[in-house]
Amino acid sequence: DSGVTQTPKHLITATGQRVTLRCSPRSGDLSVYWYQQSLDQGLQFLIQYYNGEERAKGNILERFSAQQFPDLHSELNLSSLELGDSALYFCASSPPLGGGTDTQYFGPGTRLTVL
């Protein structure tokens, strides 16, 4: 158990719908990362937040958005869903920036199925 929690564990929805995935980082961690993992794409970095501010952006579609709240939990919003959005979505967190590099601890993931 990494200490990162994600809800829901599974989500089944239809094309065109909108869903929200939630992540709570480990206690004390300020960074939250979102990744998408589909069978043929591996782990794709979507976006990173640090203490409420967007810090880095990866291959995140315009239909997707995220935010990190004052209590440091984060939400990933996926809208106008397409079949190809079906994937495992992972959240990871890491400690405050302080030199060196930061281990990312992954949550259990949310499996999204778009029908």
Add this chain to the structure above:
Amino acid sequence: QQPVQSPQAVILREGEDAVINCSSSKALYSVHWYRQKHGEAPVFLMILLKGGEQKGHDKISASFNEKKQQSSLYLTASQLSYSGTYFCGTESGYGNKLVFGAGTILRVKS
């Protein structure tokens, strides 16, 4: 730019050794190694920093060749529990995003 992992897959018998390689075309600051079992979250194994030493714990160790922008993960005397997909993630500078390779599937048979 996504790092390249090799081999794509490897099958071992218990007790055999394996090496998984990760190479990048960009100058690297760090290399992170994770193992993921099917349907589960990636689990952190170790980080290697530019200028750092070879790292390891138990029978899993790794090296980082900064000049060649390559890292290798060494698994010795493999156990059934080593089965899974191994990912390397590379960072080109401190605080930069982590870019993961496509993964190496390792299967250990009894």
